[in-house]
Amino acid sequence: MTERPPVIVGAGPAGIRAAATLAAAGLAPIVIDEAPRSGGQIYRRPPHGFARSYRTLYGFDAAKARRLHETFDGLARKIDYRPDTLVWDLRDGVMHCLSAGASREVAYRDIILAPGARDRIIPFPGWTLPGVYTLGGAQIALKAQGCAVGARVVFMGTGPLLYLVAYQYAKAGGGVAAVLDTTPFAAKRRALPGLLRGGRTFAKGLWYVARLRARGIVMASGIKAIAAQGEGAVSAFVYQDAAGSRKTIACDAIAFGYGLSSETQLADLAEIPFAFDSLQQQFLPQRDIAGRTPVRGVYVAGDGSGIAGADAAELAGERAALALLEDRGLAADGARVQTLERALRRISRFRAGLEAAFPFPVDVAAKIPDETVLCRCEGVTAGELRQSARDIDGGDINRAKAFSRCGMGRCQARTCGPSAAIVMAAALNVPLERAGRLRGQPPVKPIPLAVSHE
Amino acid sequence: MSERLAADVAIVGGGTVGCSTALHMRQRGVSVVLLERGVCGGQASGVNYGGVRQQGRHLSELPLARRAREMWGRLGEIVGTDCEFMASGHVKLARADAEITELEAYRDAVKPYGLELELLDREQLRSRYPFLGDAAVAGSLCAEDGQANPRLVAPAFARAARAAGATIREHARVIEIARDGAQFVVRTADDVEVRSGALVNVAGAWGHEIAAQFGEIVPEDVMAPNMCVTEPLPYFMVPNFGVCGGGIYVRQIPRGNVIFGGGKGVADREHVRARPIAGTSLAAAAQAIALVPRLRHAQVIRTWTGIEGYMPDVIPVIGPSRTTPGLFHAFGFSGHGFQLGPAVGAVLTELVLDGATPTPIAAFDIGRFAKTEAIQ
Numbered sequence: 140m141t142e143r144p145p146v147i148v149g150a151g152p153a154g155i156r157a158a159a160t161l162a163a164a165g166l167a168p169i170v171i172d173e174a175p176r177s178g179g180q181i182y183r184r185p186p187h188g189f190a191r192s193y194r195t196l197y198g199f200d201a202a203k204a205r206r207l208h209e210t211f212d213g214l215a216r217k218i219d220y221r222p223d224t225l226v227w228d229l230r231d232g233v234m235h236c237l238s239a240g241a242s243r244e245v246a247y248r249d250i251i252l253a254p255g256a257r258d259r260i261i262p263f264p265g266w267t268l269p270g271v272y273t274l275g276g277a278q279i280a281l282k283a284q285g286c287a288v289g290a291r292v293v294f295m296g297t298g299p300l301l302y303l304v305a306y307q308y309a310k311a312g313g314g315v316a317a318v319l320d321t322t323p324f325a326a327k328r329r330a331l332p333g334l335l336r337g338g339r340t341f342a343k344g345l346w347y348v349a350r351l352r353a354r355g356i357v358m359a360s361g362i363k364a365i366a367a368q369g370e371g372a373v374s375a376f377v378y379q380d381a382a383g384s385r386k387t388i389a390c391d392a393i394a395f396g397y398g399l400s401s402e403t404q405l406a407d408l409a410e411i412p413f414a415f416d417s418l419q420q421q422f423l424p425q426r427d428i429a430g431r432t433p434v435r436g437v438y439v440a441g442d443g444s445g446i447a448g449a450d451a452a453e454l455a456g457e458r459a460a461l462a463l464l465e466d467r468g469l470a471a472d473g474a475r476v477q478t479l480e481r482a483l484r485r486i487s488r489f490r491a492g493l494e495a496a497f498p499f500p501v502d503v504a505a506k507i508p509d510e511t512v513l514c515r516c517e518g519v520t521a522g523e524l525r526q527s528a529r530d531i532d533g534g535d536i537n538r539a540k541a542f543s544r545c546g547m548g549r550c551q552a553r554t555c556g557p558s559a560a561i562v563m564a565a566a567l568n569v570p571l572e573r574a575g576r577l578r579g580q581p582p583v584k585p586i587p588l589a590v591s592h593e
Numbered sequence: 594m595s596e597r598l599a600a601d602v603a604i605v606g607g608g609t610v611g612c613s614t615a616l617h618m619r620q621r622g623v624s625v626v627l628l629e630r631g632v633c634g635g636q637a638s639g640v641n642y643g644g645v646r647q648q649g650r651h652l653s654e655l656p657l658a659r660r661a662r663e664m665w666g667r668l669g670e671i672v673g674t675d676c677e678f679m680a681s682g683h684v685k686l687a688r689a690d691a692e693i694t695e696l697e698a699y700r701d702a703v704k705p706y707g708l709e710l711e712l713l714d715r716e717q718l719r720s721r722y723p724f725l726g727d728a729a730v731a732g733s734l735c736a737e738d739g740q741a742n743p744r745l746v747a748p749a750f751a752r753a754a755r756a757a758g759a760t761i762r763e764h765a766r767v768i769e770i771a772r773d774g775a776q777f778v779v780r781t782a783d784d785v786e787v788r789s790g791a792l793v794n795v796a797g798a799w800g801h802e803i804a805a806q807f808g809e810i811v812p813e814d815v816m817a818p819n820m821c822v823t824e825p826l827p828y829f830m831v832p833n834f835g836v837c838g839g840g841i842y843v844r845q846i847p848r849g850n851v852i853f854g855g856g857k858g859v860a861d862r863e864h865v866r867a868r869p870i871a872g873t874s875l876a877a878a879a880q881a882i883a884l885v886p887r888l889r890h891a892q893v894i895r896t897w898t899g900i901e902g903y904m905p906d907v908i909p910v911i912g913p914s915r916t917t918p919g920l921f922h923a924f925g926f927s928g929h930g931f932q933l934g935p936a937v938g939a940v941l942t943e944l945v946l947d948g949a950t951p952t953p954i955a956a957f958d959i960g961r962f963a964k965t966e967a968i969q
Contacts, residue, residue, distance in 0.1 A: 541744040592872065
């Protein structure tokens with residue numbers, strides 16, 4: 140029997156580099172990706188037939204995007220690429236892949252999980268109104284489909300994506316009503332030394348801010364979201380400015396987010412132990428710098444194993460692939476390993492600075508008003524979750540989920556989970572890690588009942 | 594944590610049975626400590642399908658099931674919440690003509706127990722439940738059966754018991770049970786010691802381990818029923834449906850989600866871990882569609898399972914120990930303990946305090962396995 144090919148889940152920066160590395164070593168990995176085209180979120184490619192230049196689509200990162208896409212396209216004959224395919228469960232060396240209405244079992248011996256990240260949000264009053272998007276969602280609409288989520292968009296929250304997406308909208312001719320940062324200016328200034336280590340990344344951030352200012356766009360920091368308002372759809376955003384005044388700004392869309400959270404369901408189903416990461420304020424799969432996990436043959440790379448950005452994802456994908464080669468007893472370039480690990484360590488120091496500049500506002504999440512819907516799938520308010528927290532004795536977030544239904548719906552807490560854990564911890568008056576971690580349950584995303592099974 | 598507790602009765606296991614026992618003991622003024630390894634209702638009691646069903650049971654279980662059904666009807670009065678119990682009806686479907694005879698025979702057999710079943714022919718089924726597919730050829734309706742939310746039941750009993758004065762310890766893993774004269778001495782991993790006059794073993798899939806410590810070896814196997822739930826759909830299906838042979842069961846809750854089960858997941862009793870199996874979930878989905886074709890348009894949002902104790906004759910062990918005075922067992926409910934749970938707590942309380950119960954339970958005697966071994 141021929142040896143099973145390695146498997147890579149995700150065709151973003153980490154997955155693509157991993158694929159290239161394995162292919163270069165003469166292996167023909169299976170690359171499974173949920174998206175119809177490779178590139179991941181940051182280097183997402185528009186559907187076939189859309190003709191826009193790399194410069195238009197990716198700005199400063201055009202060269203990187205082109206390089207990554209060309210790398211992947213160049214692998215076409217060397218890998219087994221399966222786009223439009225959802226890995227919805229995996230255990231004991233078998234994964235279940237849904238594609239075109241059929242679920243297929245694929246056996247694996249070793250697997251690199253590079254599923255990426257999603258927007259991290261904090262619910263606020265009115266956030267379920269039509270017209271309220273995540274920053275990432277607003278960016279995808281622009282990048283993939285060339286359309287804007289609104290003609291007058293308020294960008295709100297924190298994190299590098301806030302300024303980047305606002306800038307991309309402004310540049311594309313979309314109406315930017317305001318860019319409102321929840322982080323106080325003073326926090327950013329304090330974080331400056333750490334940020335400066337980021338060099339080019341930091342410079343890009345400054346440039347976006349300057350460009351937005353030059354366009355005369357309303358910009359503020361240290362704001363607090365009060366509510367999205369509107370009848371049937373959003374028509375205004377109400378917030379409190381840094382000086383404490385209540386402000387209302389007319390808009391037809393709001394794009395908001397507070398950085399990213401790692402997609403960890405597959406790592407969970409692979410039974411990798413998790414540990415609380417205080418920098419990211421999230422439970423993450425345990426791994427070493429090479430991406431090896433305590434589960435033999437399972438590797439993690441990219442934002443799915445901890446948010447570090449696209450550059451780090453490329454390095455981590457390559458490093459994980461080299462680890463896989465080492466563990467298969469194949470030759471891996473030792474000098475290259477050293478270089479990758481040095482670069483990954485450097486980025487991780489810069490990440491610490493970024494987290495300080497754009498901290499996840501735990502206090503904002505803890506204070507979500509009682510009447511605000513926290514879990515939109517199940518319609519559970521923050522107050523109901525708090526009541527559940529009080530009803531349980533020494534329980535954790537899984538217990539509160541069982542009682543309140545928070546996190547039990549379509550998204551399986553991928554949206555509300557980070558905030559729900561904070562609300563729980565605050566209600567129980569315990570540190571966030573003590574609130575526990577919602578266990579992943581298959582399917583990773585909803586699957587139709589009517590699938591054929593092979 | 595070093596702690597010494599004394600109680601009239603120690604209960605090991607915080608499922609519905611254990612929590613109901615604690616409540617009933619308190620209602621009789623007896624002091625009680627309950628030790629639960631994880632959280633109350635964390636295993637079979639909390640992760641099952643949620644069927645509150647008498648129909649289809651082994652006849653020996655019917656008196657107990659009848660008593661339980663009476664309690665389900667006044668759960669609000671007993672524990673302060675109805676746990677989403679609905680007497681929505683349970684329909685057992687025949688999918689072959691031969692199975693119709695089976696339904697008829699069962700209907701006649703349960704009549705003496707006071708259980709009324711209504712047989713529905715194909716046309717009656719279609720007119721009452723137009724959403725059923727062609728697979729079903731007849732059905733048997735038990736109007737007083739229904740469904741409840743399993744996640745709420747054991748915790749509700751635990752809360753009520755605690756409010757009535759029971760000591761309930763979660764995350765308290767029992768590592769040793771010893772005898773000291775007439776007393777039981779139970780120790781937990783974090784050094785809680787409970788001394789009691791009576792010991793109630795309601796440890797579910799782990800019940801046989803405690804029985805074995807007292808020389809009662811029973812062949813308790815383990816099973817993890819594989820469950821799935823869909824996104825919310827418009828509410829169309831009121832009764833809880835099962836089939837002859839038991840391969841698939843399906844119900845809908847008024848908020849719209851459809852819950853179905855069939856087949857087994859992975860049960861790892863040693864590590865207290867259970868997982869649904871993807872292939873089993875897909876097979877159950879196909880069966881659910883055959884039963885209710887409109888489900889083909891729905892999506893499964895979650896699958897789960899839990900660990901249940903299973904006896905070879907598929908009825909539980911309930912009753913006094915045959916070796917040790919003061920020790921009482923109730924475990925191995927073989928996949929259908931949810932409905933019985935509240936009543937088993939009442940029965941155990943009677944056994945411990947009065948030495949007898951009005952509910953016939955002879956069939957569940959632990960001695961039945963000893964006899965089997967002697968014959969062999």
